[in-house]
Amino acid sequence: MDIDKKARAKQKLQQPVCLWLTGLPAAGKSTIANALERHLFAVGRHTYLLDGDDIRLGLNKDLGFSETDRTENIRRVSEVARLLVDAGLIVIVSFISPHRAHRDRARSLFEPGEFLEIFVDTPLQECERRDPKGLYAKARRGEIRNFTGIDSPYEPPLAPEVHLQTTLQTPDECVACIHQAMIRQFPLDSSSVPS
Numbered sequence: 678m679d680i681d682k683k684a685r686a687k688q689k690l691q692q693p694v695c696l697w698l699t700g701l702p703a704a705g706k707s708t709i710a711n712a713l714e715r716h717l718f719a720v721g722r723h724t725y726l727l728d729g730d731d732i733r734l735g736l737n738k739d740l741g742f743s744e745t746d747r748t749e750n751i752r753r754v755s756e757v758a759r760l761l762v763d764a765g766l767i768v769i770v771s772f773i774s775p776h777r778a779h780r781d782r783a784r785s786l787f788e789p790g791e792f793l794e795i796f797v798d799t800p801l802q803e804c805e806r807r808d809p810k811g812l813y814a815k816a817r818r819g820e821i822r823n824f825t826g827i828d829s830p831y832e833p834p835l836a837p838e839v840h841l842q843t844t845l846q847t848p849d850e851c852v853a854c855i856h857q858a859m860i861r862q863f864p865l866d867s868s869s870v871p872s
Contacts, residue, residue, distance in 0.1 A: 694767055696713070699773065700799060727754055727769070737749075751779040777835070795855060
């Protein structure tokens with residue numbers, strides 16, 4: 678193709694990247710992702726947010742929560758994120774993505790430096806306390822099966838580019854940490870990150 682990722686990024690005056698937020702249900706991923714996108718949009722960046730709940734209403738509405746379906750869920754989202762990065766966008770992915778192998782597979786689709794894993798680290802007890810949709814309570818009563826953190830495991834990242842602790846940081850402080858990580862990732866290209 679005559680128009681490639683480099684040309685699209687140059688037109689948008691930014692470095693395309695996938696910012697992958699992972700953590701337990703109710704950890705604060707969507708809140709942080711929304712705040713991050715608002716910030717980037719306000720400073721003129723071209724972004725797109727892929728949120729787990731929204732994707733399951735459309736692209737992945739045919740998938741359940743079995744291990745096979747979870748694998749396919751992340752595979753599809755990874756491919757969409759790769760296409761959006763190829764379009765020159767800063768893509769924010771907000772998914773539980775509980776398995777390291779799935780996140781590693783997602784990372785493998787991107788060029789070196791184009792994928793930043795962001796661990797939204799919130800203790801299980803705090804996630805259960807928040808429980809905005811009442812899902813933990815249902816899982817504890819056995820009404821929901823394969824619920825991450827209760828009867829399905831979550832594997833925390835071993836070396837994320839960004840480690841957020843939502844019991845110690847506000848959403849705005851989390852956004853600032855991600856912003857700093859972007860600056861560290863692309864130090865020679867001031868146009869690639871918000872000013």
